[in-house]
Amino acid sequence: MKKPYCILVFLVFLFGCNTNQRKDISFESVKNFDLDNVLKKANSNEKSVLLYFSSVACVNCRKIEAKILNTPTIKQTILDKYILVTLIVDDREIAEENYWKESRIFNRTLKKIGAINSDWQIELTQTGSQPYFAIINKEKTILSEMGYTRSDNEILNFLNK
Numbered sequence: 001m002k003k004p005y006c007i008l009v010f011l012v013f014l015f016g017c018n019t020n021q022r023k024d025i026s027f028e029s030v031k032n033f034d035l036d037n038v039l040k041k042a043n044s045n046e047k048s049v050l051l052y053f054s055s056v057a058c059v060n061c062r063k064i065e066a067k068i069l070n071t072p073t074i075k076q077t078i079l080d081k082y083i084l085v086t087l088i089v090d091d092r093e094i095a096e097e098n099y100w101k102e103s104r105i106f107n108r109t110l111k112k113i114g115a116i117n118s119d120w121q122i123e124l125t126q127t128g129s130q131p132y133f134a135i136i137n138k139e140k141t142i143l144s145e146m147g148y149t150r151s152d153n154e155i156l157n158f159l160n161k
Helices: 002-016 035-044 059-069 072-081 113-125 152-159
Strands: 048-054 082-088 101-103 108-110 132-136 142-146
Touching: 035 048, 035 082, 048 113, 059 072, 059 152, 072 082, 072 152, 082 113, 101 113, 108 113, 113 132, 113 142, 132 152, 142 152
Parallel strands: 048 082
Antiparallel strands: 048 132, 101 108, 132 142
8 A cells, every 4th residue: 555655646746846847838729819809918918929820620730739839949939928829710619799700801790710710810811821820919910920830940930030
């Protein structure tokens, strides 16, 4: 009985007591995206907004999340400099009604979260590919944007512009 208890104490110490752990980046989709509120939050935190357009069905999105965005230097740069907003463009869930969007591109009211996010991507970046990143300022101007890459340095240079 003593041995399992010692192992349990060791595991709690090892995983529970590390106060130097860095915060993880969440790639969970924002369900009801409000650009104005995100920009206010970023401004009050003296950060820029990093929009990450992704897709549930996007293999390259999972690759870039696992192999590049979670490397220590890139992860810390994102946490320090940006409010990260992940927008999934193929989310089929219906948004809350006050988040529905009148689309000039599709010429109709968009109700599904993915369609709304796709409309935001096309409206802001004039592209519809994923993964796609856009750094945006409080005037809703794109400061920098980029698509898929396998290069840590390319992403880091993009984030440090």
